[in-house]
Amino acid sequence: MIALGVMGDLWMGDAPLIRNLALDIPAGRWSCLLGASGVGKSAIARLIAGLPGPQRLKGRLIARDGLPLAGTVTMMAQGEHLLPWADLVQNVTIGARLRGAQPDMARAHALLAQVGLAGLEHRRPAELSGGQGQRVALARVLIEDAPIVVLDEPFSALDTATRLAMQDLAAALLKGRTVILITHDPLEAIRLSDRAWLLGPCGAEDLGLPEGATPRDFRAPEVLAAQAALLARLHRNIACAG
Amino acid sequence: MRWLTHLLLRAIAAAGFALTFWHFVVWATGVPGFILPGPARVGAALWDKAPLLWEHAQFTAVNLLTGLAAGVALGVVTALNLALSPGARVLLRPMLIFAQAVPVFALAPILTLWLGYGAASKIVIVMLVIYFPVTSAFFDGLMRLPAPMSDLALMMRATPLRRLVLLQVPHALPALGSGLRLAVVYAPFAVIIGEWVGASRGLGYLMLLANGRGQTDLMFAALFVLAAISFLLFAALETLAKGIRA
Numbered sequence: 001m002i003a004l005g006v007m008g009d010l011w012m013g014d015a016p017l018i019r020n021l022a023l024d025i026p027a028g029r030w031s032c033l034l035g036a037s038g039v040g041k042s043a044i045a046r047l048i049a050g051l052p053g054p055q056r057l058k059g060r061l062i063a064r065d066g067l068p069l070a071g072t073v074t075m076m077a078q079g080e081h082l083l084p085w086a087d088l089v090q091n092v093t094i095g096a097r098l099r100g101a102q103p104d105m106a107r108a109h110a111l112l113a114q115v116g117l118a119g120l121e122h123r124r125p126a127e128l129s130g131g132q133g134q135r136v137a138l139a140r141v142l143i144e145d146a147p148i149v150v151l152d153e154p155f156s157a158l159d160t161a162t163r164l165a166m167q168d169l170a171a172a173l174l175k176g177r178t179v180i181l182i183t184h185d186p187l188e189a190i191r192l193s194d195r196a197w198l199l200g201p202c203g204a205e206d207l208g209l210p211e212g213a214t215p216r217d218f219r220a221p222e223v224l225a226a227q228a229a230l231l232a233r234l235h236r237n238i239a240c241a242g
Numbered sequence: 243m244r245w246l247t248h249l250l251l252r253a254i255a256a257a258g259f260a261l262t263f264w265h266f267v268v269w270a271t272g273v274p275g276f277i278l279p280g281p282a283r284v285g286a287a288l289w290d291k292a293p294l295l296w297e298h299a300q301f302t303a304v305n306l307l308t309g310l311a312a313g314v315a316l317g318v319v320t321a322l323n324l325a326l327s328p329g330a331r332v333l334l335r336p337m338l339i340f341a342q343a344v345p346v347f348a349l350a351p352i353l354t355l356w357l358g359y360g361a362a363s364k365i366v367i368v369m370l371v372i373y374f375p376v377t378s379a380f381f382d383g384l385m386r387l388p389a390p391m392s393d394l395a396l397m398m399r400a401t402p403l404r405r406l407v408l409l410q411v412p413h414a415l416p417a418l419g420s421g422l423r424l425a426v427v428y429a430p431f432a433v434i435i436g437e438w439v440g441a442s443r444g445l446g447y448l449m450l451l452a453n454g455r456g457q458t459d460l461m462f463a464a465l466f467v468l469a470a471i472s473f474l475l476f477a478a479l480e481t482l483a484k485g486i487r488a
Contacts, residue, residue, distance in 0.1 A: 051393050074397060081390035085412045097408055098400035 002072060002147045002178050003027035004048065008059010010040050017043065020203040021059065025195070030171070030179040030214060032189040034207070034230075035199035041182045044199075045152040048180060049075040075150040076141045078157065082125035082133060088112055089121045092139045104143070111139040115169060131162035135169070142173055149174055152182045164218065167192055171215040186230040190223055191216045198233065207233075245484070246477065253473070279459040287459035288466060294448070299467045301443040305361050306433045306471065309368025314425060316369065317376030318418070324377075325384035326406055338377060346370045347435050354440040364436035364444070371432035372425035379424070383417025384410045419483050426479050430472045 004025040010018040017040040025031045035041050043055035050070055063069050074095075082091045092111060093103035112121055115135040125133055134154060141149055151170070155163045163185075171192055183189055189196045189207075192214050197204035207230065210222040217223060261281045267273075268280040275283060288295065320338070323330045350367055357363035387395075387410050395405040437446025445464045452460035 049393075049397060051396055071399065075393070077390055077393070081388075081394070083391070083409070083412070085415070094394065094408065095398045098395055098398035098404050100401070100404060 002067075003064035004069075004148070004178065004180075005060065005062045005064060006044065006048070006057070007062075008057050010043060010047075011056040011058060012040065012043060013054045013056075016201075017055075018199060018201060018203060021057075023197060023204055025178065025180060027064065027178050028176050029194035030174075030181055030192050032181045032183060032193035032196040033199055033204070034183060034186065034189045034196055036234075037184065039199045039201070041184075041199060042152055045075065045077075045150045045180065045182050048148070049073045049150050051075070069148070072146055073148045073150060074141050074144040074146040075152060076137050076154045078153040082136055084125055087122045087124055088117060088128075088136050088139075091125065091136055092143055095140065095144050107143060108139070111142050112136070114142075114173065115139045131158055131166060134158065134166055138166075138170060138173065146177075148178045148180070150180045150182070153184065154181075155188065156183070156185065163188070168215050186234065187218060187223075187227050190226045190230065191218060198230075246481065249477065249480075276456045276458050279462060283459045284462040284466065287457075287463040291460055291463060295445075295463060295467050298443055298445050298448045298464070299471065301361070302364075302433055302437065302445040302468070303471055305364040305436075305444070306368060306429055306475075308361075309365040309433065310372060310425060310429050310475075312365065313369040313372040313429075314376050314422065317373050317421070317425075318380060320373075320377045321380035321384060321414075322406065322411075324381050325410060326402055338374065341370070342374045342378075346432070350435050350439040354436070359440045359442055363439075364433050364441070367436040368429050368432040371428050375424040375428065376418070376421040379421025380414055380418040383414030386417075387413055415486060419479075419486075422479055422483075423476075426472070426475045429475070430468060434468065 004023070006021055006023040006025070008021055009016055010021055021044075023031070023033075023044075033041050033044060040055070043053065046053045047055055047057055047061060048069070050073060061069070063072070083094060086094065089105065089108050089112070092108040093105065096103040109121060112118065115138050117132060117135055117139070120128070120132070125136070128136070137154070154170070155166045158166060167188060181189070181192060190209060193209060194214065196207040196209055198207055208226070210216060210220070210226050212220075212222075265281050268278055279287075320334065324334055346367065349370065350363075353366055353370075354363045357366060384406070387405075391409050391413065395409055400408070433444070434446040434449075437444040438450060441447040445468050449461050449464045452458070452464065
């Protein structure tokens with residue numbers, strides 16, 4: 001389990017995007033970055049995943065165990081991004097093949113069954129629904145067994161019922177990993193995370209969350225109250241001090 | 243195979259309509275046969291001169307297919323090299339654009355001068371004509387890997403070769419298919435031009451010969467055989483493409 005620290009100013013090309021970031025991401029838990037579109041959520045996701053882009057961190061991104069981050073992160077992005085020409089098993093094992101490793105076919109089948117796609121192993125992505133596609137993407141993340149998992153708005157394109165089901169599935173299957181969940185859905189943040197930050201141009205605001213284990217029950221009064229408080233907080237404009 | 247039957251039926255229907263129209267035009271205008279023979283005369287020429295047509299068609303078809311295969315192979319290899327190596331892009335791309343800027347048909351006389359009246363000059367002309375569309379279409383497809391797939395390759399720290407084989411090539415196959423479709427359309431042009439410039443065999447040669455002797459019906463018959471070859475090529479390619487997609 002690896003804890004992460006993201007400290008400093010986030011720049012997009014020549015323009016500052018978020019000042020005074022100070023994210024202390026706990027090991028083995030779900031941390032959530034919440035914010036409006038364009039605030040820089042995906043930029044932070046790409047930063048942590050080590051992917052190229054216009055984002056620059058003027059500061060430090062450190063793993064608390066002191067080891068380099070490369071190779072410890074997998075990312076699941078918005079929209080399932082599966083390979084249209086390959087069947088589901090091949091889609092799940094593409095990571096191993098790209099690394100030049102022997103793909104573990106038995107594990108791929110087991111994971112596809114675990115995400116509820118038993119019997120569909122040899123379908124193509126075009127034959128799946130949106131929710132099923134995200135299940136494949138989740139299996140592809142799980143097979144990598146990385147200690148850090150970045151979920152960049154993974155369920156935002158799904159309908160509410162499918163989204164709730166996927167949240168429960170992801171919470172169960174990614175337990176014990178350091179998960180960074182990027183979302184703009186307040187309920188998703190409250191249901192799934194152990195820590196949550198609201199991102200704005202002046203930094204990240206630590207949000208209070210209800211007690212108790214995740215995934216939280218969306219009918220529980222404290223979850224509903226937290227959702228209401230968060231919606232009210234989002235509704236206010238964020239003004240930078242100083 | 244239903245789509246192939248469909249395609250054939252539609253082709254036959256269209257041909258039937260065209261033949262009727264043609265027959266009507268010849269009948270109504272009373273155009274002399276050496277200017278425009280009617281479909282019946284052309285059909286008769288096809289039947290009577292079948293051994294002659296078959297002999298010349300074989301020569302043309304073999305050159306066409308050889309040139310096509312060589313051009314496609316060369317184009318695919320070039321595109322793969324360009325995609326894999328930035329150094330190759332610096333060196334080869336200007337050459338590729340230059341190759342496109344020179345109208346290859348204009349090279350036909352030179353190629354015939356260098357390679358003679360035999361098969362070699364025809365094969366090389368076909369190869370040169372289809373080389374650019376194949377290379378360009380396939381290379382474009384290879385370079386247009388969607389960003390999420392590119393990210394996946396980065397996160398898995400894939401070598402450029404694995405990225406190429408596992409992601410870029412399968413992603414670019416439809417683009418290669420477009421290139422091949424162009425190639426199949428251009429190749430019969432190219433082989434006929436090659437034969438017109440200088441040949442002692444082939445359908446193009448036969449057409450010039452028939453034209454010179456006023457045997458317009460034979461010329462049309464040769465044209466029909468050529469069209470049939472083109473159609474067969476296209477149908478074969480479509481079958482192949484369907485097979486890959488399935």
